[in-house]
Amino acid sequence: MRKSLKTALAGSVVLVLAACGSGGSGTGGDSATGEISYWLWDSNQVPAYQACATAFTEANPEITVKIEQFGWEDYWTKVTAGFVGGSGPDVFVDHLSKYGEFAQQGQVIDLDELIERDSVDTSVYAEGLLDPWVGPEGGTYGMPKDFDTTAFFYNTAMLEEAGITAEELWAADWNPSDGGTFEDIVARLTVDTNGVRGNEPGFDPSSIAVYGLGLNPHYEETGQMQWANFTGTLDWDYLESNPWGTQYNLDDPEFQETIGWFYGLADKGYAPASGVFSEETLTQIGSGQVAMGTNGSWATNSFQALDGIDVGIAPGPVGESGARGSIYNGVADSINAGSDKQDAAWEWVKFLGSTDCQDLVAEQAIVFPSIPSSSDKALAAFEAAGVDVSAFFSYLEDDNRTFLPPITLQAGEVNALAKTALENIALGNADPSSLTQVNEQINALLAD
Amino acid sequence: MEWRNLPTALLFIAPASIGYAVFLLWPTLRGIYLSFTDTTAFNAGELVGLENYQRMFADGVFLDSFRVTLYYVLLNIGLQTVLALVVAVLMHRLTQSLVIRGLLLTPYLVSNVVAAMLFLMLLDYQLGFVNAVIDTLGLDRLMFFGSQDLVIPTIAFVNVWRHLGYTALLIFAGLQTIPDNLYEAGRMDGASELTMFRRLTLPLLRPYLGLVLIVTVIGSFQVFDTVSVATQGGPANASNVIQYYIYEVAFSRSYDFGYASAMSVALLVVLAAVSILQFRLTRANTNDMA
Numbered sequence: 089m090r091k092s093l094k095t096a097l098a099g100s101v102v103l104v105l106a107a108c109g110s111g112g113s114g115t116g117g118d119s120a121t122g123e124i125s126y127w128l129w130d131s132n133q134v135p136a137y138q139a140c141a142t143a144f145t146e147a148n149p150e151i152t153v154k155i156e157q158f159g160w161e162d163y164w165t166k167v168t169a170g171f172v173g174g175s176g177p178d179v180f181v182d183h184l185s186k187y188g189e190f191a192q193q194g195q196v197i198d199l200d201e202l203i204e205r206d207s208v209d210t211s212v213y214a215e216g217l218l219d220p221w222v223g224p225e226g227g228t229y230g231m232p233k234d235f236d237t238t239a240f241f242y243n244t245a246m247l248e249e250a251g252i253t254a255e256e257l258w259a260a261d262w263n264p265s266d267g268g269t270f271e272d273i274v275a276r277l278t279v280d281t282n283g284v285r286g287n288e289p290g291f292d293p294s295s296i297a298v299y300g301l302g303l304n305p306h307y308e309e310t311g312q313m314q315w316a317n318f319t320g321t322l323d324w325d326y327l328e329s330n331p332w333g334t335q336y337n338l339d340d341p342e343f344q345e346t347i348g349w350f351y352g353l354a355d356k357g358y359a360p361a362s363g364v365f366s367e368e369t370l371t372q373i374g375s376g377q378v379a380m381g382t383n384g385s386w387a388t389n390s391f392q393a394l395d396g397i398d399v400g401i402a403p404g405p406v407g408e409s410g411a412r413g414s415i416y417n418g419v420a421d422s423i424n425a426g427s428d429k430q431d432a433a434w435e436w437v438k439f440l441g442s443t444d445c446q447d448l449v450a451e452q453a454i455v456f457p458s459i460p461s462s463s464d465k466a467l468a469a470f471e472a473a474g475v476d477v478s479a480f481f482s483y484l485e486d487d488n489r490t491f492l493p494p495i496t497l498q499a500g501e502v503n504a505l506a507k508t509a510l511e512n513i514a515l516g517n518a519d520p521s522s523l524t525q526v527n528e529q530i531n532a533l534l535a536d
Numbered sequence: 537m538e539w540r541n542l543p544t545a546l547l548f549i550a551p552a553s554i555g556y557a558v559f560l561l562w563p564t565l566r567g568i569y570l571s572f573t574d575t576t577a578f579n580a581g582e583l584v585g586l587e588n589y590q591r592m593f594a595d596g597v598f599l600d601s602f603r604v605t606l607y608y609v610l611l612n613i614g615l616q617t618v619l620a621l622v623v624a625v626l627m628h629r630l631t632q633s634l635v636i637r638g639l640l641l642t643p644y645l646v647s648n649v650v651a652a653m654l655f656l657m658l659l660d661y662q663l664g665f666v667n668a669v670i671d672t673l674g675l676d677r678l679m680f681f682g683s684q685d686l687v688i689p690t691i692a693f694v695n696v697w698r699h700l701g702y703t704a705l706l707i708f709a710g711l712q713t714i715p716d717n718l719y720e721a722g723r724m725d726g727a728s729e730l731t732m733f734r735r736l737t738l739p740l741l742r743p744y745l746g747l748v749l750i751v752t753v754i755g756s757f758q759v760f761d762t763v764s765v766a767t768q769g770g771p772a773n774a775s776n777v778i779q780y781y782i783y784e785v786a787f788s789r790s791y792d793f794g795y796a797s798a799m800s801v802a803l804l805v806v807l808a809a810v811s812i813l814q815f816r817l818t819r820a821n822t823n824d825m826a
Binding site for chain 2: 161164165168169171172189193194195362363364365366375377498500501503504508511512515517
């Protein structure tokens with residue numbers, strides 16, 4: 089067990105270094121020169137931003153950009169440790185659910201002054217992408233870079249076998265009490281080990297060969313990878329006001345009914361129980377044991393690359409309100425307050441948020457850039473690659489609904505509380521009504 | 537003692553003591569100090585008295601994580617010690633082969649992270665080899681890491697697998713100190729292998745077993761890597777062991793170094809108490825051979 093002892097020691101050393109190193113906010117370099125580091129979490133996007141970095145250095149020969157990528161979990165640990173130890177990136181891709189704490193603690197810089205100084209036109213960004221990056225006490229902490237929505241990826245062959253057309257799936261409706269025609273479709277897509285479909289007599293929900301709907305093992309207060317496409321059709325929002333609300337609405341009966349319906353799909357045999365799959369829907373659909381599953385627009389390429397499986401994309405179902413709904417999540421670039429190359433960092437951030445870079449990113453057909461003219465190019469690039477991504481844009485149409493993930497302070501603690509509560513419901517240890525008590529806990533936390 | 541040797545002596549002691557002071561003593565003292573402050577990852581913080589400790593005893597997640605850790609230690613140490621003892625005695629009585637000793641140690645050469653990844657793949661509910669075998673045998677697949685009931689036994693098993701050979705070697709070293717003539721005498725008196733194990737091996741091995749237990753129990757309480765890689769404390773906190781919870785509080789939940797330090801100090805106190813108790817109970821400092 090010597091290894092774990094070492095880990096513990098390393099941990100305490102970090103704690104000590106932390107205590108010594110905090111409080112040192114950068115003063116900013118005089119000239120925009122040198123090498124700056126840029127961190128991101130999505131490995132699929134590295135080539136696109138490498139292209140941007142090359143173009144940037146061509147235009148600014150005195151600045152070079154070193155791109156580093158870490159997986160989502162490690163990423164935030166490293167970013168935090170970087171703030172603490174003073175060794176973090178100069179510029180990093182920031183997330184709405186994370187930046188509030190960083191902004192409040194002065195770890196990322198307010199870009200307002202710089203935006204004004206250089207007269208950067210922030211109206212080029214698609215509507216609603218810059219606003220959520222305005223901090224709890226004003227100030228702008230990120231330059232929008234791309235956005236994502238979530239939809240349902242499905243195995244086209246399985247859809248066909250079940251006698252369901254893509255049009256039918258697109259037209260599906262949903263309600264929290266019986267799941268509407270969407271649940272019918274999921275039932276028809278489900279096949280037990282005797283070959284009986286979920287809507288047929290004699291179906292055995294305890295022995296499933298193909299689940300109609302996958303379940304991402306991501307229990308989060310946003311529900312982005314699980315139930316947000318359903319709760320998004322309700323007359324409901326996470327918070328009384330978003331961003332920077334202090335009152336969660338997890339006690340809403342209709343929300344709780346939706347949660348109950350969603351995790352209840354496993355009892356009906358239509359979805360895998362919690363723990364059956366340890367990987368996300370990409371792997372689940374890839375394994376041939378799941379017909380359809382939620383994922384984000386960022387995963388489109390990975391789904392297209394699945395070996396021997398043709399994947400289509402349909403938007404979330406229409407709810408009783410007559411609208412579809414999806415989280416509209418904008419990712420942005422932030423500057424580390426501890427960076428000693430602030431000027432160079434700002435030049436790079438400006439470039440990242442410009443059409444020059446975003447067009448380059450668009451060409452790679454990986455994500456949707458935050459500037460509409462560039463995201464049109466991305467759309468064209470996806471089309472040229474033969475991928476129909478219109479499902480992700482369907483939420484932006486007039487009748488439909490996009491909404492922000494919940495943006496609050498204390499997001500880490502909120503996430504931990506919500507995660508455990510949701511997982512307990514999925515595991516059958518608790519009733520959806522238990523969210524009322526968790527809601528009180530969270531609101532008490534946010535009231536501090 | 538010759539005083540003129542002092543400078544040389546100090547020179548030899550220096551590397552170890554500097555290392556000890558920098559990497560152990562100072563962090564420990566610093567950690568104890570931090571536990572009385574409201575220091576966060578980003579702010580130096582001020583003294584807040586016993587606030588963190590009061591919070592600790594009211595924190596259901598903390599108390600639960602202590603319970604989970606205890607359960608893990610019991611399973612891990614119980615299984616590991618019994619198996620290691622059996623393996624060591626087999627090595628001692630049956631073979632002196634260096635190759636076999638080397639083979640036994642191989643899992644220990646695998647890092648905890650790699651071991652966790654390996655078992656994560658092997659034990660996966662859908663795609664894992666083990667569940668494929670279980671399925672072929674006509675039994676129900678098991679959610680090793682995904683079920684609240686199985687997750688701690690599974691993690692305990694993974695770490696037993698990794699540490700068994702190492703622990704067995706430590707015990708084996710103790711066995712080698714037992715003179716052969718005792719066993720010869722035993723055989724002359726017509727004692728069976730089992731009787732000799734109970735009457736000779738176990739009593740004479742006691743001080744070594746005692747020390748092995750102290751070291752492995754401390755290590756076991758500090759389980760972290762396997763949890764961090766395989767389950768992140770889940771499902772629903774079922775494997776949220778104390779070290780993992782401390783890490784989460786300090787680096788992702790609330791960046792609360794003060795509270796995380798308080799929990800670390802609590803763990804330190806518990807470990808010290810457990811070690812002293814074990815030391816006393818096993819009389820690890822005395823030897824019956826003398």
